[in-house]
């Protein structure tokens with residue numbers, strides 16, 4: 001494969017915070033002397049009591065334990081707000097752009113301080129205490145960020161559930177972390193359509209309470225003014241409570257290792273895991289990566305298009321940028337509303353310098369035609385970023401040439417919910433770019449490729465991506481289930497953090513992520529456990545068995561392909577297909593909508609009853625010439641039926 005290398009341009013190097021020599025020197029020190037390196041960079045945030053211990057980590061099972069800066073104390077909201085007030089009180093902290101292009105709001109650091117202090121008092125007055133879990137189910141409005149920051153101010157742990165998840169999914173997350181306080185809005189607004197957040201919350205609480213949960217209060221932001229039911233004694237209007245609250249709430253002194261947030265994410269087995277991040281190390285890592293990866297410089301407008309319901313929104317809309325005193329743009333809408341020029345219109349309207357989005361959006365906009373881009377100016381843009389899934393070189397080149405007019409380096413950032421921040425990435429002033437490669441590790445990150453038996457692979461090679469030592473932003477545990485944490489991440493390759501991703505390393509030591517090697521698929525940059533979709537399908541009365549795999553999809557990266565075996569006596573039909581799609585949407589949410597459903601009288605199983613997914617993947621890809629050995633199947637004839645009825649015939 002020929003690679004079109006884009007060397008660092010002299011002007012990127014001149015403007016950039018880090019050049020290649022600095023990268024190499026810092027990286028060397030960060031792995032040879034992690035204590036010294038992180039002792040120095042740990043000071044980039046404000047500590048109430050400075051740390052003396054830097055790193056105390058063990059990746060060996062049993063007994064995996066990850067602690068950074070453990071004797072230090074701090075408060076995250078004080079770092080994201082209070083410490084900027086003297087110098088940046090009147091600077092815009094959150095630049096909000098509504099779904100409707102006529103709506104925007106500019107919130108200065110001083111205003112942010114007032115809102116967050118009031119909200120902290122509202123939460124306290126309603127019984128929220130240090131260590132309590134607060135569930136946030138909100139649209140992309142500034143109040144979502146206020147709520148996150150208010151939690152950190154009083155030491156409550158937030159768990160944000162993406163507004164596109166269904167009541168069932170929300171209920172499971174409320175229940176799992178024993179959350180008794182929920183913050184939501186009447187309705188969300190995306191692409192001109194309303195999302196019934198409060199009604200979903202009501203349903204979710206009903207489901208969760210049947211399972212034994214107890215939600216004391218629901219705080220409701222009025223966003224659209226749509227009519228919603230308010231339950232007496234439980235539901236509180238945000239605006240009423242805020243009016244009555246004082247604007248002074250001293251920040252709680254938190255230990256570096258106190259939990260900061262839980263964020264549920266899909267794995268290869270079972271229900272979503274509550275990924276838990278803690279306070280000190282996370283903030284150091286989020287702020288440092290935000291500054292150096294995006295090359296953030298004072299007074300620039302920075303825009304990450306993610307939703308706060310995903311980790312990207314946590315680290316790179318809220319915590320990283322605000323800890324750095326940046327102006328962070330928060331966008332309520334979608335890329336193609338009211339037109340496919342929306343992103344670039346917003347860039348021009350607000351003079352955005354740094355723009356960070358997902359390959360799925362880039363591919364969709366590329367498909368809509370260059371004219372939607374070229375009619376806008378985009379002259380303010382300086383750095384472009386990509387995250388969430390591998391970016392194909394064609395989309396990369398389009399982003400580079402058409403959007404950035406070859407002026408802006410692209411940072412293809414590889415990381416995960418678990419890693420808290422970016423681990424493999426170019427730096428704008430330092431790294432020669434290769435389209436499709438996330439390039440080199442960030443400071444302190446030590447990637448390693450291993451084969452399926454755990455043998456370490458050296459040089460140019462391909463294998464399973466592990467990280468051999470800790471970095472401050474790493475997750476600390478699965479909420480309430482440390483054993484699952486050890487099992488999932490540290491037992492496959494003993495003593496190493498296994499990412500679940502496959503990866504190639506080239507002759508220059510650049511990393512190329514090839515995608516998940518476990519039963520996780522990546523649909524439009526969203527992680528989906530195939531097991532979750534399968535359990536949603538088998539929960540339908542007419543389904544006896546289901547197997548779900550991913551297949552290459554032009555826009556989404558991967559699509560969801562479901563093989564479904566029906567109960568005795570049930571007949572396949574298009575109507576039933578539609579019913580099953582609707583069923584999965586209601587169990588999980590629209591992001592889990594199956595793209596293809598194939599009715600299969602039997603699934604390919606080994607004699608011990610294990611479904612051979614390799615075969616199912618090949619058939620879904622319409623690549624059944626390469627099925628490999630099927631002789632170990634209990635009933636090899638099922639394969640012929642699967643091939644005959646495949647849904648992706650080319």
Ligand code: PRX
Nearest residue numbers: 387388389390412413414415416417513527
């Ligand atoms: O497979 C990798 C893919 O997304 C997974 C992590 O998903 P999630 O925890 O939802 O976090 C997404 C945002 C950080 C990874 O295991 N992934 C993420 N970024 C990239 C990527 N794959 C290739 N290149 C990337 N830049």
